[in-house]
Amino acid sequence: SKGQNLRTADPSEKCGVLNVTKITENGKKLRKNWTSSWTVLQGSSLLFAKGQGASTSWKFGSNQSKPEFTVDLRGASVEWASKEKSSKKHVIELKTRQGMELLIQSEIDSVINDWYRALTETVNTHAWE
Numbered sequence: 001s002k003g004q005n006l007r008t009a010d011p012s013e014k015c016g017v018l019n020v021t022k023i024t025e026n027g028k029k030l031r032k033n034w035t036s037s038w039t040v041l042q043g044s045s046l047l048f049a050k051g052q053g054a055s056t057s058w059k060f061g062s063n064q065s066k067p068e069f070t071v072d073l074r075g076a077s078v079e080w081a082s083k084e085k086s087s088k089k090h091v092i093e094l095k096t097r098q099g100m101e102l103l104i105q106s107e108i109d110s111v112i113n114d115w116y117r118a119l120t121e122t123v124n125t126h127a128w129e
């Protein structure tokens with residue numbers, strides 16, 4: 001049928017700069033370490049790269065940099081973080097099935113709202129397999 005080879009804008013593909021910190025890994029509480037990170041949502045994976053500014057022309061998979069870490073969103077939970085979790089505004093709390101908890105944040109209201117929407121949509125469509 002027509003359009004078979006057409007690619008439309010995929011809401012599960014998104015990227016941008018966010019502030020991120022892990023707070024738990026393998027069930028162990030970590031000391032917060034907020035860093036600005038280039039963030040890519042790709043299917044059910046969320047990839048973070050350290051030290052990549054917004055203006056850097058750069059891609060995952062190139063020789064220049066590798067993802068700092070990757071989060072499997074299948075079976076994860078996404079919610080707005082409570083005030084106890086952070087004093088910052090606009091913080092999303094992400095909990096994975098692998099026992100990682102992280103906070104992601106942007107000072108920009110519309111930016112974090114778009115991420116919240118994209119992440120909840122991803123979690124809802126990629127159920128745990």
Ligand code: I3S
Nearest residue numbers: 021031032033034084085086087088091103
């Ligand atoms: O939840 P916490 O421990 O109060 O988090 C804050 C600390 O990690 C702090 O660093 P140190 O206390 O390790 O020096 C950070 O600078 C703050 O940003 C953390 O709190 P927020 O509320 O910004 O997530």
